[in-house]
Every structure is written in C-alpha cells, then in structure tokens.
Amino acid sequence: MTALRLDRGMIDEWLEFGFPDVAGLESFVSDQERIFDGALRFREATWADGELVVDLYDNAPEVVDDWEVTTQRSPFPYAQLRLQEHASLQILEERRVGVGVKAGSTRNGLIDGVELPIGHMSGWRVRRSQRGKGYARLLQMIPGPGVSWFPLINYWYVRSGNFASSWIDRVVEEFDDRPDDLGRTTQGLTATVTHVTPTRCETDPRIRLATVDDLKRCVELINHLTDGHDLVRPIDASHLRSHLDDPAWGMKPPFWAEVYSWGDFYVLEDDGQIVACAGLWDRGRHMRDVWVHQTTEETFTVDNTAVIDAGFAPGHADALGGLLCDFASRSVDVERTSMLVSLEFHPEVMNCLAHLDSTEESRALFSMPMMIPGLSFDPPTITKPFTDLAYW
Numbered sequence: 001m002t003a004l005r006l007d008r009g010m011i012d013e014w015l016e017f018g019f020p021d022v023a024g025l026e027s028f029v030s031d032q033e034r035i036f037d038g039a040l041r042f043r044e045a046t047w048a049d050g051e052l053v054v055d056l057y058d059n060a061p062e063v064v065d066d067w068e069v070t071t072q073r074s075p076f077p078y079a080q081l082r083l084q085e086h087a088s089l090q091i092l093e094e095r096r097v098g099v100g101v102k103a104g105s106t107r108n109g110l111i112d113g114v115e116l117p118i119g120h121m122s123g124w125r126v127r128r129s130q131r132g133k134g135y136a137r138l139l140q141m142i143p144g145p146g147v148s149w150f151p152l153i154n155y156w157y158v159r160s161g162n163f164a165s166s167w168i169d170r171v172v173e174e175f176d177d178r179p180d181d182l183g184r185t186t187q188g189l190t191a192t193v194t195h196v197t198p199t200r201c202e203t204d205p206r207i208r209l210a211t212v213d214d215l216k217r218c219v220e221l222i223n224h225l226t227d228g229h230d231l232v233r234p235i236d237a238s239h240l241r242s243h244l245d246d247p248a249w250g251m252k253p254p255f256w257a258e259v260y261s262w263g264d265f266y267v268l269e270d271d272g273q274i275v276a277c278a279g280l281w282d283r284g285r286h287m288r289d290v291w292v293h294q295t296t297e298e299t300f301t302v303d304n305t306a307v308i309d310a311g312f313a314p315g316h317a318d319a320l321g322g323l324l325c326d327f328a329s330r331s332v333d334v335e336r337t338s339m340l341v342s343l344e345f346h347p348e349v350m351n352c353l354a355h356l357d358s359t360e361e362s363r364a365l366f367s368m369p370m371m372i373p374g375l376s377f378d379p380p381t382i383t384k385p386f387t388d389l390a391y392w
C-alpha cells in the first residue's frame with residue numbers, strides 16, 4: 001500500500017466524507033501503485049525533454065470524425081505555454097518513452113463579474129500505441145505541480161466530432177453523480193474563432209511597432225475590448241510588457257526559442273492618438289495541425305498566425321479592422337494557411353474584414369467548478385466567454 005502511505009491525509013478525508021466509495025479508493029490506490037512500483041513515471045517536463053515531448057505529440061493524434069488530427073509542437077514544444085500564466089506540462093513516461101502528457105495553466109479572471117482563479121486544461125494526449133491501458137485515467141488522477149495555483153473553475157475546448165469526447169462525457173457523468181457537497185455541474189458552451197485567409201492588403205502608414213511608452217494606452221484599448229467578457233480580466237502595463245519581453249528582461253541565450261515579442265506588436269495612430277493595437281503571434285512557427293483522412297489518406301496542414309493582445313478605442317473599430325488587414329498581409333509573408341481572429345462578440349470589427357475570405361471554427365467549451373471537502377461555493381455562470389488565442 002505504498003500509495004496509501006504517501007497520501008494518508010487525503011485518503012482519511014475521503015473516508016470521512018464517504019466519497020469516493022470503496023471501489024473508487026481501490027482504483028485510486030491501484031493507479032498510484034502502477035506509478036510508484038512499476039516502470040511508469042510521472043513528472044514535470046524539463047528543458048531536456050524537448051525531443052521527448054515533440055515525439056509524444058507527433059504520435060498522439062486526435063480522432064475527429066473520419067480524420068486523424070496530429071497537433072505538432074515543434075521545434076519548441078513549450079511555445080504556447082510560454083504565453084500562458086502559471087503554466088505546466090507533465091509527462092507520463094515508461095523507460096524514457098513518453099506515453100502520456102497533460103498541460104495546464106491557472107490565472108486570475110472574471111466570470112459574471114466574480115473574481116476567481118481559473119484553470120485551463122489543454123494538450124492532454126496518450127501515445128497511440130499505448131491506448132487502452134488506462135493512461136488517460138492516470139493523467140486525470142495524478143496531482144498537479146506543488147507550486148501551481150489551485151483553480152476554482154476549470155475550462156477546456158473540444159473539437160467538434162472529437163472521438164475522445166465520449167471519455168469526457170464519462171468524466172462529466174462521474175462528477176454529476178458525486179454527493180451534493182462535491183457535485184460538479186459541467187457547463188457546456190461554444191466558442192467560435194475566425195480563420196482569415198492571408199491576403200495582400202494596402203499598407204496603412206499609420207501603423208507602426210509599439211514602444212514601452214505606448215503600453216499604458218494599449219492596456220486601455222485592450223481592456224475596452226474585453227470589458228464585460230468572462231474568462232478574462234483587466235490587465236496592466238506590466239502584464240502586457242511581460243508578454244512582449246518573451247517573458248523576461250535582458251538578453252536571451254543563443255538557444256532561446258523566440259515565441260512572441262516586441263517585433264510582433266503594433267499600434268495604429270489617428271491624429272497623433274493610438275486608437276488600435278494588436279499582436280500577431282506566429283503560431284505556426286512552433287505549432288500546427290496535420291489532418292489525415294483515415295480512409296483516403298488525404299492530408300492537409302493548418303498552420304496559422306493568431307491575433308492576440310488586441311484592443312481599440314470606442315468608435316474606432318475600423319482602426320482595429322485596418323490593423324488586422326495589415327496582419328493578413330504579414331501572414332502571407334510567413335506563408336501561413338490562415339490568420340486566427342477571436343472577435344466573436346465584436347461584429348463591428350469583423351465587418352471591416354468582410355472583403356477577406358474567411359471561415360469560422362467552433363469548439364465545445366466546457367467549464368467545471370472544483371469541489372473538494374471543505375470547499376463549496378455557488379459557481380458563477382459563463383455567458384460571454386472571451387477566447388484568448390494563446391489558450392486555443
């Protein structure tokens with residue numbers, strides 16, 4: 001009973017509360033013994049794990065209807081997580097071969113005006129050759145990093161037609177069956193982003209790269225755009241600067257992989273006043289989706305840029321539209337298949353892009369409150385989720 005001795009306090013709490021039941025406790029202990037007593041190991045990924053993580057994602061496709069979708073994360077597998085707050089990536093390995101992985105991050109945010117820590121779950125995968133061995137359950141049961149924040153709400157996105165959604169449905173049913181004080185009602189919503197086709201647009205001379213002196217004004221514009229949304233909070237200049245410093249001050253070592261920095265963030269001025277700002281993250285540099293049809297073997301790749309840190313002044317939606325047209329040109333320069341834009345609740349900006357070809361992509365958005373013994377609250381309801389593309 002090695003696992004039982006290692007976390008006796010938690011086991012005692014469960015026994016006192018009466019949940020999980022005896023069968024659930026036996027399953028938990030059995031899973032823990034697989035990790036502590038066998039060849040399986042679970043740990044936080046390190047700088048030295050780059051090739052292991054890349055290989056794991058390359059060999060862990062999702063099944064979406066008739067397609068296999070492989071999210072490649074190379075050459076730098078941690079690129080997206082660098083844009084997230086308090087992020088972690090944990091790997092399940094067997095004799096130095098990655099068999100499972102889960103990523104997550106936690107940040108302060110607002111839901112219906114309520115301040116609380118929000119967790120984002122992403123990048124959960126099990127190597128294709130190792131499926132059916134219960135590794136998905138192990139990823140679910142293994143605790144997070146000891147220094148991580150504890151979220152009161154978790155949320156995640158699921159592609160439409162994802163075969164793994166049946167596993168998610170079972171998890172939801174399990175949570176709904178818990179005792180009243182630990183029951184978790186999962187809220188299902190839809191998040192929609194737009195794939196804009198990279199297109200040459202006329203250069204607007206009012207557009208320039210941002211400077212440190214511009215950050216205070218840019219923060220005002222960004223907070224105007226996100227005001228009233230859920231899963232986001234007002235930011236300040238230091239937060240935006242950490243994004244653009246990628247994420248720390250000073251020189252970077254030669255091996256440092258560039259993700260998103262000052263050379264990617266622009267402003268548009270009108271009569272000497274900044275009226276729009278946005279950053280263009282070259283997502284496809286380190287992250288792309290390869291789709292392969294399971295019958296015909298037809299293959300195509302989606303590697304895009306993504307608009308983040310966007311904002312505009314009241315009455316100047318057209319200025320942000322003009323900035324995004326410029327980004328459509330820059331997306332041509334880096335040869336991306338599309339430019340991701342997340343302005344679902346801002347049609348006044350999207351109407352400015354009506355002359356560009358585009359398609360919408362919707363994913364299921366699930367959210368679930370965290371309930372444990374001694375922690376019970378009435379979770380607020382998400383009604384207007386903001387989709388930060390750093391978390392998409």
